[in-house]
Amino acid sequence: MGKTFAEKILASKAGLSEVQAGQIVTVEPDIIMSHDNSAAISKTFAKIEVEKVWNPDKIVIVLDHVVPAANETHAKNHQTIREFVAKQSIKHFHDIGIGVCHEVLPEKGHVVPGTLILGSDSHTTTYGAFGAFAAGIGRSETAAIWATGKLWLKVPHTFKIVISGTFPARVGAKDLILHIIGTLGADGADYRAVEYTGPTVSAMSIDDRIVMSNMALEMGAKAGIVEVDEKTAAWLAPRGVKDYQIIRADKDARYERVLEFTVDQLEPQLACPHRVDNVVPVDKKAGITLNQILLGTCTNGRLSDLRTAADILKGRTIARGVRMLVLPASMEVYLEALNSGVLATLIRAGAVVCNPGCGPCLGAHQGALAPGEVCLSTSNRNFKGRMGCRDAEIYLASPATAAASALTGRITDPREID
Amino acid sequence: MTIEGRAFVYGDNVNTDVIIPARYLTSPDPARLAEHCLEGLDPEFLKEREKGDIVVGGKNFGCGSSREHAPVALKAAGVACVVAKSFARIFYRNAINIGLPIVECAEAADGIKRGERVRIDLTEGEITNVTTKQSWGFAPLPQFAQEILAAGGLMKYAVAKKKGS
Numbered sequence: 367m368g369k370t371f372a373e374k375i376l377a378s379k380a381g382l383s384e385v386q387a388g389q390i391v392t393v394e395p396d397i398i399m400s401h402d403n404s405a406a407i408s409k410t411f412a413k414i415e416v417e418k419v420w421n422p423d424k425i426v427i428v429l430d431h432v433v434p435a436a437n438e439t440h441a442k443n444h445q446t447i448r449e450f451v452a453k454q455s456i457k458h459f460h461d462i463g464i465g466v467c468h469e470v471l472p473e474k475g476h477v478v479p480g481t482l483i484l485g486s487d488s489h490t491t492t493y494g495a496f497g498a499f500a501a502g503i504g505r506s507e508t509a510a511i512w513a514t515g516k517l518w519l520k521v522p523h524t525f526k527i528v529i530s531g532t533f534p535a536r537v538g539a540k541d542l543i544l545h546i547i548g549t550l551g552a553d554g555a556d557y558r559a560v561e562y563t564g565p566t567v568s569a570m571s572i573d574d575r576i577v578m579s580n581m582a583l584e585m586g587a588k589a590g591i592v593e594v595d596e597k598t599a600a601w602l603a604p605r606g607v608k609d610y611q612i613i614r615a616d617k618d619a620r621y622e623r624v625l626e627f628t629v630d631q632l633e634p635q636l637a638c639p640h641r642v643d644n645v646v647p648v649d650k651k652a653g654i655t656l657n658q659i660l661l662g663t664c665t666n667g668r669l670s671d672l673r674t675a676a677d678i679l680k681g682r683t684i685a686r687g688v689r690m691l692v693l694p695a696s697m698e699v700y701l702e703a704l705n706s707g708v709l710a711t712l713i714r715a716g717a718v719v720c721n722p723g724c725g726p727c728l729g730a731h732q733g734a735l736a737p738g739e740v741c742l743s744t745s746n747r748n749f750k751g752r753m754g755c756r757d758a759e760i761y762l763a764s765p766a767t768a769a770a771s772a773l774t775g776r777i778t779d780p781r782e783i784d
Numbered sequence: 785m786t787i788e789g790r791a792f793v794y795g796d797n798v799n800t801d802v803i804i805p806a807r808y809l810t811s812p813d814p815a816r817l818a819e820h821c822l823e824g825l826d827p828e829f830l831k832e833r834e835k836g837d838i839v840v841g842g843k844n845f846g847c848g849s850s851r852e853h854a855p856v857a858l859k860a861a862g863v864a865c866v867v868a869k870s871f872a873r874i875f876y877r878n879a880i881n882i883g884l885p886i887v888e889c890a891e892a893a894d895g896i897k898r899g900e901r902v903r904i905d906l907t908e909g910e911i912t913n914v915t916t917k918q919s920w921g922f923a924p925l926p927q928f929a930q931e932i933l934a935a936g937g938l939m940k941y942a943v944a945k946k947k948g949s
Binding site for chain 2: 439
């Protein structure tokens with residue numbers, strides 16, 4: 367019987383000839399990622415009473431959640447992290463101004479196909495877009511990995527999701543993943559690995575594959591995998607990632623479920639408050655008045671996302687009464703958007719461009735909502751209170767829907783805009 | 785290990801943003817986190833909570849952010865155990881790692897109402913609704929996870945192991 371991607375890679379990382387779904391293995395990650403929560407993790411690490419981390423070159427720390435520091439508490443957190451990084455000789459430290467961890471890790475060459483990446487952030491699944499096994503874990507166990515290099519993982523069962531067809535105009539990966547999450551439910555892939563495959567996935571850009579893997583977590587998945595191909599290789603090579611082992615699922619692998627989706631008739635999708643699986647076509651909610659639009663985050667803050675919005679907003683201005691925030695996912699994206707004129711288009715249209723970071727997505731800093739306000743966001747989560755106010759509402763949608771809705775000030779199907 | 789307490793019952797997909805919103809995450813003090821635990825979902829919980837309470841959820845309890853503050857806040861608020869139909873995987877790991885017992889049992893989650901008294905035997909794998917006298921079995925956690933819980937969490941377990949070796 368053939369093996370899934372998860373079974374193959376976890377066997378390899380556990381040093382076993384083969385493993386089966388359900389088995390618990392002890393593994394050593396190739397990369398362990400953490401962000402602003404590294405301050406708390408370093409305090410937990412201190413309690414283990416190990417002087418030095420097990421391998422400073424496998425630790426990547428990115429400051430992105432509250433950058434620049436919003437107040438003294440956050441500033442002290444960042445200070446603790448900088449001191450820890452210096453003391454432990456951690457060279458892969460990306461201070462404020464580099465970008466959001468889930469964009470920075472691939473950009474900086476930390477994401478290598480066929481490796482195991484763990485991160486103390488739920489959207490660590492993002493790196494599956496490059497054929498790595500990447501899963502989110504907790505804070506204490508991140509400290510334990512810093513100390514020992516080891517963690518237990520259960521080998522997950524796998525869902526294979528086969529996607530075919532061509533996207534209609536102004537419909538894309540974000541609409542597809544919202545549709546899949548709406549179909550499977552927020553717990554539909556709990557504990558499972560998901561392998562995305564089929565001609566539509568092969569045709570997708572790396573930016574779009576990242577959206578699929580990033581949001582796998584929102585249906586509970588442990589990992590969201592896209593097989594490595596020539597597009598992956600072409601994207602990684604300029605970032606110094608050239609030498610790696612490609613792991614592919616066997617053709618006769620045993621999947622718990624095989625699901626098929628076609629995108630030819632897919633409409634723009636919207637996740638309604640307060641659940642990511644509360645998904646309807648955009649036109650079912652068209653006309654709802656919006657106070658804020660957020661374009662950016664680890665889900666949809668890449669150059670292609672900003673360009674999609676700029677194409678819709680070029681030469682126009684957003685509606686009076688709506689605020690539009692743009693957060694490029696990284697400084698590299700920011701610079702490309704600046705040099706290509708995309709940011710100028712967005713600013714002329716009335717958008718506020720913030721520095722790369724997580725900012726408003728988690729409601730800890732920047733662009734918080736007031737009671738009764740409604741936001742349409744390209745981020746990945748719309749839980750009650752997520753953007754800083756429990757009496758506000760958040761809708762999730764694609765960059766095209768965000769731009770179209772910014773123009774009208776109301777939830778708008780992007781296909782209705784010229 | 786046996787736990788007995790009064791039940792607070794919620795539905796599916798209780799997420800970590802309602803268990804403890806991100807704006808309170810800067811506090812390292814569990815008691816401060818406890819003051820805001822579940823405030824977005826059930827403000828009454830904060831008024832009524834007592835040490836030893838049992839939270840009962842539906843499917844996918846603890847979905848969302850990887851924040852460990854979520855089980856920490858529940859534990860500090862006095863919650864002795866969470867029973868749910870299923871858990872989101874990072875919450876499941878975090879709960880064990882910080883020493884908050886969790887039980888996956890769909891039948892029990894359906895058979896318990898708010899305010900009823902519940903007894904849970906973690907070692908034997910049995911939940912009893914003391915009020916209605918119904919009982920349900922569940923698969924106990926793996927041995928190593930039970931050891932981590934008994935030690936009071938992963939850090940205490942690791943330190944104890946290091947001293948023992």
